[in-house]
Amino acid sequence: MTQSGYFTGFTCVKCGTFASPDRDLLLCPKCDGLLDAQYDYALLARKLDRAQLSRRANDVWRWQELLPVLDPSRIVTLGEGGSPLLQCNQIGETLGLKNLWVKSDATASPTGSLKDRSITICATKALEFGYKVLSCDSTGNKASSTAAYAARAGLKSVVFCPYETPLPKVAQAIFFGARLIRVKGHYSEINAMYRKLIHSGRVKWYDCGTDNPFRYEGKKTYAYEIAQAFNWSVPDWILQPAAGGMSIVKTWKGFQEMKKMGWIDRLPKMVAVQATECAPIVAAWEKGLNNVPGIGKGPTIASAIAVSNPGPLGDWTLQSIVASGGAAVGVSDDEILTATKTLAREGLFVEPSGAVTISALPHLLKSGRLDPRERVVCILTGSGFKDFERILEMVTIPEQGIQGYEEMLAAAESIA
């Protein structure tokens, strides 16, 4: 099988420059703007049978004609994507919502987070382009994902993480064989330095970081999976945690693509959720700005999405939200912890950063934007195991142990 003819190249979001599909690019070669992959949608609409795609394995590559890959024989996969879409009636009732769903990457991703959806593309492109090393900067989840897919592809990996990154994320990356460089400072500073390093040409690594335009496309699969699971009927709202907001930009793009191809007949409203302590996209949206200025960063428990200066990606996210008629919502650390516990009481084990979308629901209801009868999908992004210290702070393990049948019976009858 070949994708030739579907993926047609990139255009720069800023200056409109076109680049051919075979080029190994990060940013726009002319202006350093972000690149957006282009496809021949007329051809796709003619050739693709959405029902037939649904019979393929339940992963990101089910939608491979819509991904920027030229050589499908080199796909590097761990079975990422295809996460469950679950109706949550208990949480819905508590909040007064009649039609609440979660899409849980948190509990169904190979390395335990949404990053697998996009890093699978990077590893595949790295083989296409002939690289030997994958690299990224990361608040942790992207690092373990990069390490896993490098291993799967038979490549090496180098990852740069803030010194305070939760232990499970860095330990997992190292266990996959990554070389970990711990960096002091805020993530946004580390991100700026790392991008300077990559663009300096001093290293020959394949960058799986913020600038990789192939990687972005993996996030579109959220849209395709949601539409398919609802039998090509589109929900009213989709809420996503936002660091820079790549997931939102690309989920929105996925829905627009499906509309172009005639697979769906309407579009959802997109919501970006950030921790109030570090919420530049929310601040810009609330002020009605057209771009997202960087802000000072306070400490937040939602470390995976604490990006104080998302740069041009933030602007693109803001535009997607506005175009969809959606919103940006800030939630407090207390609200995030409550959401984490709320999800657990419906059987879902999610790290605080990955649970923020649930915290945003009361805000949307209170503001009157969200009608309680509307169909809402909250994306859950990272496993509770990924930030396990935070989970441990919320549980009490009994010290005492029992011994023998009489003590077991007594313990049982004291509960029953």
Added chain:
Amino acid sequence: MTQSGYFTGFTCVKCGTFASPDRDLLLCPKCDGLLDAQYDYALLARKLDRAQLSRRANDVWRWQELLPVLDPSRIVTLGEGGSPLLQCNQIGETLGLKNLWVKSDATASPTGSLKDRSITICATKALEFGYKVLSCDSTGNKASSTAAYAARAGLKSVVFCPYETPLPKVAQAIFFGARLIRVKGHYSEINAMYRKLIHSGRVKWYDCGTDNPFRYEGKKTYAYEIAQAFNWSVPDWILQPAAGGMSIVKTWKGFQEMKKMGWIDRLPKMVAVQATECAPIVAAWEKGLNNVPGIGKGPTIASAIAVSNPGPLGDWTLQSIVASGGAAVGVSDDEILTATKTLAREGLFVEPSGAVTISALPHLLKSGRLDPRERVVCILTGSGFKDFERILEMVTIPEQGIQGYEEMLAAAESIA
């Protein structure tokens, strides 16, 4: 939709007694033997279209007509099952195998382990039967799964675990809202006491433990998923970790069912893998016995499968292995740790207990039982996060952190 007419009841494996499908049973009401669910396979063969089933959501309930449920409107699901089947060429090459696959429940289960496949059935039956509390004894994974599905069903849960159970497993169970009772002693002793408690009638809990015959059936889905993923062509070998061996018994049953229905035309050879330190099934198989005597239990890092006396379930497992022309293989703790690392180097994050099947491959090759060209599927059962202390023992986190661009460049160039 109703399953009426497909699930026809239970027969006792020991005395053959029949019990109707609506009965709330654990063991045989006549002789306390294990019960095996029965179906009308002629009817199933006529009514079921295997291609149509493949278009349903990718979880255990895709195969609901083959599960012992009378009221599908009450299904309690977290999207369990449907785990990826991945070809592992790197590991295969190292071992000299040309056609090696893993089926990774370890990295795709809602609570991080295979237990979700069977506990989803328990929670569903608990609602059918009107219980308010789910309970189990467990080396840890079953406990967190029971807690999660109880939460999802709006029920309470009580779990009994050995005092030394890995922290992530018990913390997760508590976070889901379980009441945890820590019990001193070996798991097989705890299991005997717990079963006495359940059968005493002193508690009104729905038992999700060893004796629950509904739960067992969830494991059949391994067989259906593997056959479907291979386009209804059956692999030569299937290797599974074995505590009592329920997964092996029921995977074997699943393949037999598909043969009866005309979906497949041959059967695989089944292999049970245990840690040599606690390997009663292996010992019995090597001696050519017809049943599995209990043995003394040594310490092993594979805590999730350390069952020294599997009882009648062990006998059933042994019979399934023998009937399939398979084998039982013991592997050392060193071999298990090596397998855990080997899997990580292919991007798979698996707890030691869940990685044992990989350790068994060299033994099967060496003995000449396994032909290097045969198609082999190893089941991976629990996430690396589930026994995270063991993973941490195998990684070195660098103490040092760098600061500023010059240090980042120096660190990068020292690696590149």
